[in-house]
Amino acid sequence: xxxxxxVQLLRxxxxxxxxxxxxxxxxxxxxAGVLPAADGSAWVKHGLNVAVCAVYGPMEAHPRKIQRQDRxxxxxxxxxxxxxxxxxxxxxxxxRSREISKVTAEALESVVLVERYPRSKxxxxxxxxxxxxxxxxxxxxxxxxxxxxxxxxxxxxxxxVASGKVEDTVVLDLDKAEDNYGQADLPMGILPTTxxxxxxxxxxxxxVEEFNLCxxxxxxxxxxxxxxxxxxxxRRYESKNGGA
Amino acid sequence: xxxxxxxxxxxxxxxAKEGAVQRLVTPGEAIGASSGxxxxxxxxxxxxxxxxxxxxxxxxxxxxxFVEPIYSxxxxxxxxxVVGVIESVRNNLWFAEVNGPFNxxxxxxxxxxxxxxxxxxxxxxxxxxxxARVQEVDEAxxxxxxxxxxxxxxxxxxxxxxxxxxxxxxxxxNNEEILNILKEISDCRIIVGDNGRIWVDGxxxxxxxxxxxxxxxxxxxxxxxxxxxxxNYANERRNx
Numbered sequence: 001x002x003x004x005x006x007v008q009l010l011r012x013x014x015x016x017x018x019x020x021x022x023x024x025x026x027x028x029x030x031x032a033g034v035l036p037a038a039d040g041s042a043w044v045k046h047g048l049n050v051a052v053c054a055v056y057g058p059m060e061a062h063p064r065k066i067q068r069q070d071r072x073x074x075x076x077x078x079x080x081x082x083x084x085x086x087x088x089x090x091x092x093x094x095x096r097s098r099e100i101s102k103v104t105a106e107a108l109e110s111v112v113l114v115e116r117y118p119r120s121k122x123x124x125x126x127x128x129x130x131x132x133x134x135x136x137x138x139x140x141x142x143x144x145x146x147x148x149x150x151x152x153x154x155x156x157x158x159x160x161v162a163s164g165k166v167e168d169t170v171v172l173d174l175d176k177a178e179d180n181y182g183q184a185d186l187p188m189g190i191l192p193t194t195x196x197x198x199x200x201x202x203x204x205x206x207x208v209e210e211f212n213l214c215x216x217x218x219x220x221x222x223x224x225x226x227x228x229x230x231x232x233x234x235r236r237y238e239s240k241n242g243g244a
Numbered sequence: 245x246x247x248x249x250x251x252x253x254x255x256x257x258x259x260a261k262e263g264a265v266q267r268l269v270t271p272g273e274a275i276g277a278s279s280g281x282x283x284x285x286x287x288x289x290x291x292x293x294x295x296x297x298x299x300x301x302x303x304x305x306x307x308x309x310f311v312e313p314i315y316s317x318x319x320x321x322x323x324x325x326v327v328g329v330i331e332s333v334r335n336n337l338w339f340a341e342v343n344g345p346f347n348x349x350x351x352x353x354x355x356x357x358x359x360x361x362x363x364x365x366x367x368x369x370x371x372x373x374x375x376a377r378v379q380e381v382d383e384a385x386x387x388x389x390x391x392x393x394x395x396x397x398x399x400x401x402x403x404x405x406x407x408x409x410x411x412x413x414x415x416x417x418n419n420e421e422i423l424n425i426l427k428e429i430s431d432c433r434i435i436v437g438d439n440g441r442i443w444v445d446g447x448x449x450x451x452x453x454x455x456x457x458x459x460x461x462x463x464x465x466x467x468x469x470x471x472x473x474x475x476n477y478a479n480e481r482r483n484x
Contacts, residue, residue: 039317058317058345069384113288113297118384120345148271151316151410153297155288156272193272194290230270233299237268237314237465 007181009166016166017177025161025173025221030141030232032149040150042232044142047175048132053142054125055150061121072117076105078139080128100136107189107199108143113153122152133179134162140189140199145229149236155191157229158198159222162187163214170210172217186214192226195219266303269296269311276302276309284310314465318344318409318439320387324378327404327441328389330370335362340374340389343409343439348387354379356391373399375435375443395435402433402445405458409440414470415461422461422474429481430454453481 010016020026026047035041038054061067066075078101080089093101108124124146126139137160144158164174166182174182184206189199206214269275274293283289286298287309296302300313320326320342328340331347336359338350352359357367368374375397379390391397407415415422415436427434430453432446444454460477464470 040315060346117345120385148299149315151298151300151313153286154271155290155295155297157270191272193274193295230273233270234268237299 007177009178009181010169016171016175018175020173022169023172023217023220025224026175028141028225028228030145030228032145032232032236038146038150040146040148040152042142042145042149044138044145046134046138046141047173048130049128049135049138050130051135051138051142052127052129053139053146054127055122055143055146055152056125057122057150058117058120058152059123061119066121067119070118071114072112072120072122074105074108074112074114074124075121076101076108076124076126076143078104078126078128078136080131080135084128084131100139103199103201104136104140104143104189107140107158108147110198111144111154111156111158111191112147113155116153122147133174133176134160134187136160136201137162137187137189141225141229145232148229148233156193156196157191157226159190159192159225159229160187160199161190161218161221161225163217163221165204165206165210165214170206170213170217172221184210186211186218188215188218188222190218190222192222266301268300268314269302270299271295271297275311276304280307282308284308286311286313313410315408316410318342320344320348320378320381320385320439322378322380324438325435326376326378326389326439327399327435327437327443328374328376328439330368330372330374333365333368333370336364338364338368340376342376342378342387342389343406343441344387346385346387348376348378348389350374350376350389350391354388354390354392356397368398373404373443375399375437399443399445402443403451403455405442405444405455407440407442407458407462409438411461411465412436412438412440418471422471425474425478426454426457429478430457 029045031043034043035054040055042053044051066073078097082089082091124143128135140160163172163186164182165184166178184204186202273296275296276294278289278294283294287294288297294309296311298311298313300311302311326342328342330338331341332339336352339347342348376389376391379388381387430450432444432450432454435443444451
């Protein structure tokens, strides 16, 4: 069945190693507007993952060659801080961060009304300060809140969430051990109100039934995270003004 | 839904009840049915619903549902009065930074002076501040500015203050009530640009008075009691 057969990831009582149920997320906390200099920003803590996202723009797209005459481009940089894991991450782009930057930008482009800002770019910077597993999902969740905070028009919010398979059992929101020793991982970018999927990757194998169960778990989790996103945005403005 | 947040601009709302709680909405949130209502700014029709595309307060006026954003970037529209800063000069045109995503272009033909070819720099140089109007904005967001018009000129004195674009409306509403209070207590000349820049000229101490007032508006934002806070602030100043 692949994976690491000798690593026990489910306890005898059916719960997971950290005591979560199969369809239980790690705790999610979100704050909007944490960076005073940015047009929009967000801080997300999802389990042991911490991501900060800053949004600037829309502004004139530079260099000129990236400009699109009919829409805005999203200039996204996903980066893991050197101190985000126990193994030091070498600063700068690497193969993995390039990939995640690309797929995240594409996911956001389908939510942001990019056609409103031709020739412009919207700069989104996602910095992972602490990483456990599923940082690309945390990045998407953070970027969504930061974009809303920056007043950038969007069709919907977007939530990043993952499910996967460990010991032939489908579980929601993999932690580090489950990610490393599990059998499959299915991160998704979900538009919570319309239930559209803007981003999907799959690592490992899932049967159709398992895939559908993952979808179901992800949808449910996306709605929960969406509530937390909305709450973060509301809290920011119930007490404070709209200035940057 | 709906949260007990500050009210803003109640007087413009049709059928708004005193004390009605305004709804703070997030992108993607449905704010009404698409039948019977039209989708205004900051909204989008999606299936049977009109959804918000921005973070802001959902409002309704004459059957048009719209969202008044809490924070928004400046997007120039033709006819806007803007305070611009010259960013580059060519032989026969100027580029001015107008707080938007793109620089505005001011051609020699729309400048208030008779300019010799190559002498543009003698009239306005990089860093100079001017008051201009947006002549036109095309679909690719090219902005053409004009300085032909009453009061449009190079600003040689005074100081420029900034206020988030979405709050410019606040100081203008009810016949420029807040603006008039600021003018009265400070004895300054104040010009409010649509691009979130406010030009103030007068005695340095009086400019400070305006600046403090603007800072107050910045910090109050969308709260319903902006006007009364400004009135209190004005009373304090008058008594000193």
